[in-house]
Amino acid sequence: DVKVTQSSRYLVKRTGEKVFLECVQDMDHENMFWYRQDPGLGLRLIYFSYDVKMKEKGDIPEGYSVSREKKERFSLILESASTNQTSMYLCATLGYGRPENTQYFGPGTRLTVL
Amino acid sequence: GNSVTQMEGPVTLSEEAFLTINCTYTATGYPSLFWYVQYPGEGLQLLLKATKADDKGSNKGFEATYRKETTSFHLEKGSVQVSDSAVYFCALTVLGTAGNKLTFGGGTRVLVKP
Numbered sequence: 745d746v747k748v749t750q751s752s753r754y755l756v757k758r759t760g761e762k763v764f765l766e767c768v769q770d771m772d773h774e775n776m777f778w779y780r781q782d783p784g785l786g787l788r789l790i791y792f793s794y795d796v797k798m799k800e801k802g803d804i805p806e807g808y809s810v811s812r813e814k815k816e817r818f819s820l821i822l823e824s825a826s827t828n829q830t831s832m833y834l835c836a837t838l839g840y841g842r843p844e845n846t847q848y849f850g851p852g853t854r855l856t857v858l
Numbered sequence: 859g860n861s862v863t864q865m866e867g868p869v870t871l872s873e874e875a876f877l878t879i880n881c882t883y884t885a886t887g888y889p890s891l892f893w894y895v896q897y898p899g900e901g902l903q904l905l906l907k908a909t910k911a912d913d914k915g916s917n918k919g920f921e922a923t924y925r926k927e928t929t930s931f932h933l934e935k936g937s938v939q940v941s942d943s944a945v946y947f948c949a950l951t952v953l954g955t956a957g958n959k960l961t962f963g964g965g966t967r968v969l970v971k972p
Binding site for chain 1: 862901949958965
């Protein structure tokens with residue numbers, strides 16, 4: 745079974761702090777994704793990575809950056825947290841060449857910025 | 859671009875009632891279609907999928923048929939249980955696009971009462 749873990753389930757930070765959200769997967773998947781989930785808006789893609797040190801902007805990258813130094817780990821960074829970044833953050837992975845083309849999700853990190 | 863529209867919730871049902879959640883889409887290219895489910899406090903899990911027109915995805919008593927002519931992928935279950943209470947997301951991906959990104963609908967919360 746694919747396992748995707750996220751470093752924290754709940755996180756509370758103050759405005760202006762630098763925030764790191766970590767995602768680790770154990771299935772050697774090439775693609776990794778960061779989404780944020782907000783009521784009524786579904787999931788929106790922030791960034792994704794299709795290989796080590798490779799990254800692409802998603803639909804809402806403003807205010808975020810990412811890091812992928814190792815294949816199994818994909819980090820989301822909020823350089824200076826703001827209250828409008830209070831949200832649920834979900835990490836997902838996808839392997840190349842899998843006919844099912846299914847993304848596997850972590851449990852999520854609920855971030856509150858005060 | 860790609861987009862997914864699904865009915866807003868919450869949908870409140872009694873146990874053993876029939877459930878339908880509507881989902882329509884627009885896509886550039888030929889999409890694969892998915893339903894994901896999010897149980898309280900958890901990440902998203904794939905519920906079912908269909909990769910070409912007229913395919914029917916099914917799992918755990920849920921079904922959805924890929925209708926190209928109406929660009930729809932409605933989710934149905936004949937007799938819901940309390941354990942089906944969750945948020946349901948319709949999503950699509952177009953193979954060959956960078957990273958095989960998923961585009962999600964806004965999610966539909968379903969509450970099943972005993």
